[in-house]
Amino acid sequence: MRYGYRYILETGSKKHHCPNTDCGKKTFVRYIDTETGDYLPEQYGRCDRESKCGYHLNPYKDGYYQMIKEQERGTFNGTWKSEPIPVRKKAETRPKPDFIPVEVLKQTLEPDRYELNVFIQNLFTKVPFPFEVSDVTKAVELYKIGTIKAGYRKGAVTFPFIDLKSNIRAVQVKQFSKSNHTTGTDFLHSIIDKYHSKRYEPLPDWLEAYNKNELKVSCLFGEHLLSKYPLNPVALVEAPKTAIYGTLYFGLPEQPENLIWLAVYNKSSFKFDKLKVLKGRTVLTFPDLSKEGQTFREWKRKAEEIERRLPGTKFTFSDLLEELAPKEDKNEGKDIADYLIRLDWRAFKDTPQPHQIIIR
Numbered sequence: 292m293r294y295g296y297r298y299i300l301e302t303g304s305k306k307h308h309c310p311n312t313d314c315g316k317k318t319f320v321r322y323i324d325t326e327t328g329d330y331l332p333e334q335y336g337r338c339d340r341e342s343k344c345g346y347h348l349n350p351y352k353d354g355y356y357q358m359i360k361e362q363e364r365g366t367f368n369g370t371w372k373s374e375p376i377p378v379r380k381k382a383e384t385r386p387k388p389d390f391i392p393v394e395v396l397k398q399t400l401e402p403d404r405y406e407l408n409v410f411i412q413n414l415f416t417k418v419p420f421p422f423e424v425s426d427v428t429k430a431v432e433l434y435k436i437g438t439i440k441a442g443y444r445k446g447a448v449t450f451p452f453i454d455l456k457s458n459i460r461a462v463q464v465k466q467f468s469k470s471n472h473t474t475g476t477d478f479l480h481s482i483i484d485k486y487h488s489k490r491y492e493p494l495p496d497w498l499e500a501y502n503k504n505e506l507k508v509s510c511l512f513g514e515h516l517l518s519k520y521p522l523n524p525v526a527l528v529e530a531p532k533t534a535i536y537g538t539l540y541f542g543l544p545e546q547p548e549n550l551i552w553l554a555v556y557n558k559s560s561f562k563f564d565k566l567k568v569l570k571g572r573t574v575l576t577f578p579d580l581s582k583e584g585q586t587f588r589e590w591k592r593k594a595e596e597i598e599r600r601l602p603g604t605k606f607t608f609s610d611l612l613e614e615l616a617p618k619e620d621k622n623e624g625k626d627i628a629d630y631l632i633r634l635d636w637r638a639f640k641d642t643p644q645p646h647q648i649i650i651r
């Protein structure tokens with residue numbers, strides 16, 4: 292017989308991001324289930340910043356251990372709830388993030404710029420099955436996609452990250468080639484910053500404040516649509532371009548069964564803080580392909596933890612791409628957009644949404 296606890300703090304030097312939103316530092320030691328070797332859900336652990344943070348959630352103290360034992364005995368009644376993550380008082384005094392002014396976004400949206408926009412023009416002329424102007428215009432208006440008019444990013448597309456409350460948190464800038472591959476990535480605030488710095492001019496006040504934000508891309512691409520369409524299911528992808536393709540192929544969220552296509556920004560931004568706005572939704576998730584399906588597994592594991600913390604939220608993953616994609620596509624990190632764009636969008640017009648096929 293082995294003595295000691297089944298759940299222990301992980302030994303060694305591996306550290307995770309602290310779940311206390313005020314801390315978030317990579318100083319967090321997680322609990323391990325010594326019987327399975329797996330981590331406990333991500334809220335269980337202890338932060339090493341004892342005086343500055345002090346976060347410690349012990350699975351023996353909030354009923355988690357009891358619940359697992361009951362589950363294993365088959366006597367669990369399904370009503371257990373984890374303690375909410377304690378947030379320290381400091382949260383009240385923490386400065387709010389500063390946002391990009393609406394006027395700055397509006398400039399990118401001037402209609403005469405669209406002819407310069409390589410990404411949008413490609414959708415009309417360069418893709419195997421060119422789209423109709425009216426469909427693209429609707430998607431452009433919905434997501435407030437714009438164009439860089441001049442300078443070294445001339446003709447690049449802008450993808451704004453607008454939150455639930457219509458705050459503009461970041462504007463990603465992407466340059467595409469005629470074959471719609473990315474040739475450059477930037478941010479609107481960096482372009483404006485460079486513009487002023489080169490001329491030895493002071494930065495605008497908003498930019499001075501904005502630059503102090505620790506995290507720039509702090510919401511989902513398309514997040515503002517969640518308040519507009521409160522009941523629709525969600526499709527979640529990595530890149531804004533993929534979300535736009537999804538919308539063009541499967542339709543706008545005007546019908547309540549249609550998907551709202553959202554993008555997390557990059558692989559590592561599939562996180563609780565960013566995804567908690569999806570509470571109560573059904574989320575069909577399409578991670579990019581990756582070597583040996585690493586991203587797929589990582590997102591899936593994180594999604595399971597998020598589901599536990601956000602009751603009523605359901606993440607669904609289709610492993611269709613993972614099963615069918617050749618190895619080269621995985622190594623190149625291809626995504627669902629790379630496959631969709633080869634198909635005729637007309638064939639999708641009257642087909643059910645992907646979640647109606649996959650969730651069964």
Ligand SMILES: [Zn+2]
Nearest residue numbers: 309314338344
């Ligand atoms: Zn901490």
